[in-house]
Each structure stands twice: as C-alpha cells, then as structure tokens.
Amino acid sequence: MSSRERGKAEEEAKHPSSREGRFSFAPASADLDPVAGAGASPQDPARRRRLPVIAIDGPAGAGKSTVARSVAAALGYTYIDTGAMYRAVALAALEAGIPPGDAEAVSRVAREVDVRLRDGGRPRLLLAGRDVTDRLRSPEVEAVVSTVAAHGEVRRVLVALQRRLAAEGGVVLDGRDTGTHVVPDADCKVFLTASVEERARRRLRQLQREGYRMDLGEVAEEIRRRDAMDSGREVAPLRPAPDALVLDTTGMTVSGVVQLILDRCRQLGARRRDR
Numbered sequence: 001m002s003s004r005e006r007g008k009a010e011e012e013a014k015h016p017s018s019r020e021g022r023f024s025f026a027p028a029s030a031d032l033d034p035v036a037g038a039g040a041s042p043q044d045p046a047r048r049r050r051l052p053v054i055a056i057d058g059p060a061g062a063g064k065s066t067v068a069r070s071v072a073a074a075l076g077y078t079y080i081d082t083g084a085m086y087r088a089v090a091l092a093a094l095e096a097g098i099p100p101g102d103a104e105a106v107s108r109v110a111r112e113v114d115v116r117l118r119d120g121g122r123p124r125l126l127l128a129g130r131d132v133t134d135r136l137r138s139p140e141v142e143a144v145v146s147t148v149a150a151h152g153e154v155r156r157v158l159v160a161l162q163r164r165l166a167a168e169g170g171v172v173l174d175g176r177d178t179g180t181h182v183v184p185d186a187d188c189k190v191f192l193t194a195s196v197e198e199r200a201r202r203r204l205r206q207l208q209r210e211g212y213r214m215d216l217g218e219v220a221e222e223i224r225r226r227d228a229m230d231s232g233r234e235v236a237p238l239r240p241a242p243d244a245l246v247l248d249t250t251g252m253t254v255s256g257v258v259q260l261i262l263d264r265c266r267q268l269g270a271r272r273r274d275r
C-alpha cells in the first residue's frame with residue numbers, strides 16, 4: 001500500500017465515513033485493509049472484487065471460529081467474526097447498565113459505540129480504545145448476547161458494516177446468517193453443526209482455558225437456550241442457506257473440517273491471496 005493510501009486508511013480508521021454512526025469495524029491495522037487481487041486497480045472497486053467471499057455459519061459451539069480462522073489463514077483472507085460484533089454491543093450495553101431487552105437503548109449503543117476490529121494473528125476487538133477481546137466470551141456476555149442480537153435495528157447496523165467489509169472479497173465470515181442474509185451471493189457457503197453434547201464439551205474446554213468454572217450440564221443448557229433463541233427469532237434466524245455445504249462435525253478433527261472446506265471452496269474458485 002502506498003503511503004498516500006495508508007494515510008487515507010488511517011484517516012478512515014480515525015473518522016469512519018460509515019453512515020451507521022460511530023460503530024466502525026473499520027481497519028484498525030493495515031491487515032484489514034482490503035487488498036486488491038493481483039493486478040486490480042485500487043481505484044476500481046468492481047475490478048477489486050476478484051477474490052471470493054466465504055460464509056461459514058452454524059449454531060453456538062460448532063467450532064466455526066477455529067475453523068473459519070484456519071480457512072482464512074490458509075487462503076491469506078481476512079477473517080470477520082460477526083458474532084464478536086454482537087458480543088461487543090452486548091458488552092457495551094452491559095457496561096452502560098442498559099437492559100438487554102431494551103431494543104431502543106441497545107440499538108442506540110450499536111449506532112454510537114466506537115468498536116474496532118484489529119486483524120492479524122489473533123483478531124482483537126477494541127471498545128472505545130480498550131482491548132476487550134478477552135471479555136467477549138464471558139458468561140455475562142453469553143447470557144445476554146442472543147437477546148441483543150434479536151433486535152432488528154442492531155442487526156441492521158451490524159449487517160451494513162459486515163457487507164462493507166465483505167464487499168472487496170478475500171474474506172471469511174463466521175456467524176449465523178452470513179450465507180443467508182449478509183452475503184447471500186457468497187462464493188462458498190458452509191453450515192457447521194455438531195451434537196449439543198459435543199458442542200457443550202468443546203465450549204467447556206474453551207471456557208476452562210479462559211479460566212471460567214462451569215459444569216457440562218450448565219454449558220449444554222446455555223447452548224440449548226441460545227440455539228432456541230437464534231433459530232426462533234424473527235429477523236434472520238439461524239438456518240443453512242439452500243446452497244450451503246452442511247457438515248456435521250461431531251467426531252471430526254479441526255484439520256479434517258478445515259480440509260473439507262478448503263477443498264469445497266477451491267472447487268468453487270477460491271485461491272490463495274498473497275499479501
């Protein structure tokens with residue numbers, strides 16, 4: 001990237017031009033700058049959409065983020081964790097003492113909060129300049145995020161942002177509605193699932209690694225509750241896109257799942273981006 005372009009990106013990161021208020025998952029580092037495909041002119045957005053968009057959806061604990069991050073790394077694409085965006089709004093609402101069910105107040109948080117996504121290595125999320133990545137998966141956020149994500153206006157703000165980030169291609173999105181709603185024209189769609197028991201075991205391991213103490217029954221109950229809310233909500237409910245590859249990952253290894261997705265996406269035209 002030339003120094004002029006970098007200056008522009010830094011300016012955009014400081015003063016996002018989003019019409020969605022201050023909520024900006026704008027590039028906080030050069031890594032998230034949408035690099036053009038080989039030979040594409042940075043001035044020509046139509047020509048820049050050279051690289052595919054990959055959408056990986058599925059219920060809580062299906063292993064999407066681990067898998068999506070690995071797929072993105074293997075292809076040199078940008079990983080966009082859409083769940084982290086809903087979690088950031090939930091955390092900001094909690095910190096402001098706003099009840100998660102208050103649609104109007106939570107929507108205001110989504111429009112006004114200053115959130116940045118920093119890609120590269122492990123993606124980090126900054127809330128008003130503070131790195132809150134490690135708090136996004138806390139049980140407090142977990143307990144309210146599905147309620148926050150069910151508000152139509154919150155979704156409108158975040159989906160607009162997700163579409164902007166995906167517009168250039170060369171991205172892997174992970175979420176619930178990315179293949180059906182955010183980027184329905186994605187080049188490669190995958191829906192990951194696994195039994196509730198398996199998902200609860202994986203989630204418990206992750207929570208334990210992060211220092212949280214919960215038992216398997218509690219985690220399984222939380223997963224069932226979120227499944228019901230995510231699938232039953234009116235706006236963009238969780239369901240596989242008709243053209244998605246549906247993979248039940250129960251008993252599969254992460255590398256096995258990643259390989260299957262890479263094979264599928266390569267068949268559909270995905271190729272590595274060299275940064």
Ligand code: DC
Nearest residue numbers: 082083084086145146149175176177
């Ligand atoms: O993927 P995750 O567990 O980090 O997602 C957190 C919550 O956000 C989940 O309960 C559902 C919601 N979500 C959503 O509604 N749509 C998305 N695209 C991603 C997440």
